[in-house]
Amino acid sequence: MAKPDNTRLYTFQDWLTWEGSWELINGKAYNMSPAPTSLHQFIVGELHFSLRNFFQNRQCYVFVAPFDVFFSESESYDTPDQVVQPDLSVVCSREQISKNGCDGAPSLIIEVLSPSTALKDFNEKFNLYEKYGVSEYWIVDPGNQTVHVYALEDGCFKNRSLFIEKETIQSVLYPDLSIPLDALFKLQ
Numbered sequence: 001m002a003k004p005d006n007t008r009l010y011t012f013q014d015w016l017t018w019e020g021s022w023e024l025i026n027g028k029a030y031n032m033s034p035a036p037t038s039l040h041q042f043i044v045g046e047l048h049f050s051l052r053n054f055f056q057n058r059q060c061y062v063f064v065a066p067f068d069v070f071f072s073e074s075e076s077y078d079t080p081d082q083v084v085q086p087d088l089s090v091v092c093s094r095e096q097i098s099k100n101g102c103d104g105a106p107s108l109i110i111e112v113l114s115p116s117t118a119l120k121d122f123n124e125k126f127n128l129y130e131k132y133g134v135s136e137y138w139i140v141d142p143g144n145q146t147v148h149v150y151a152l153e154d155g156c157f158k159n160r161s162l163f164i165e166k167e168t169i170q171s172v173l174y175p176d177l178s179i180p181l182d183a184l185f186k187l188q
Contacts, residue, residue, distance in 0.1 A: 004029035012079050021066055024083040025124045032066070032085060036114055039142050042187045043112050044087050047140070050179045051090060060092040060107065068101030069109075071132040077103040082128060087112045105129070108173060110138040126150070130157050136173040145185045 004010055004018055009027030021032035036044075044064060051062045065087050070080035077098065090108035091097055109129055111121040121139055129137045130152065137157065139148040144164075151159035151172035163169045163181055171177035 003031075012081070012083065015083055021085065022083075023085055025120075025128055026082070028124075030120060034116070036112075039187055040087075040112050040114050043140055043142060043184050046184050047088055047110055047112075047179065050183075051088065051177075054174070054177050055090065058092075059094070060090050061094075061097065063089045063091065063102070063106075069106060070101060070103050071105070071128065072103075075104070082132075084125065084128065086110065086125075105133040105135070107134075108136045108138070108171070109134050110140065112140040113142065126157070130155075136171060138169070140184065142185065142188070145181065145188070147181065147184075 003020070004014065004022070006029065010024060010029055011027070012024065015022060015024045018029070023030040023032060048062060048064050055062055065085045067085060067089060069084050069086060069089055070077050071082040071084075072080040086106070086109040088110040089102060089106040091102050092107040096103050096106075111117070111125060113121055126137065133152065133155070135152050137150045141147070147163045147169050149161045149163065149169065149172060150157035153159055159172055161170065161172070166180070166182050169179045169181060
């Protein structure tokens with residue numbers, strides 16, 4: 001199958017046959033094109049640089065998209081239920097890293113919004129990351145120059161922080177991790 005349509009539900013086996021870059025969330029196919037804007041890529045690059053520096057001597061690994069993250073109800077990653085490509089993923093369990101991506105929830109996921117992904121990142125992905133136990137989820141909004149940080153507590157994203165303008169992003173999971181917002185948005 002070259003390309004799925006958005007009128008039906010799919011499985012991981014279907015996903016394996018698709019051409020191009022796709023996500024599979026709750027049986028729905030999401031195309032990962034068009035290519036992100038230069039601002040989106042700049043922000044991802046700045047975040048990747050900051051995260052790599054922070055996690056350099058720790059037991060965590062930082063991955064940038066395209067990098068598949070697999071979620072499975074039965075924890076069978078040969079046939080996962082969901083496949084996503086977060087902009088950035090921090091994986092702190094070496095056992096989760098497979099040759100094809102990450103099996104299960106990374107510790108930290110960051111999505112940088114673009115007009116075509118904003119609703120998906122705030123809704124479908126938010127719910128998916130919460131359900132499968134992502135400990136911390138950041139949503140970077142270049143249009144409003146803000147960052148939403150959500151931390152999992154008792155299985156729900158209860159702890160929410162909004163960082164604006166010239167503030168510094170502060171991780172809940174990693175208290176020593178902080179990134180100045182003006183570094184992310186200096187291209188604008």
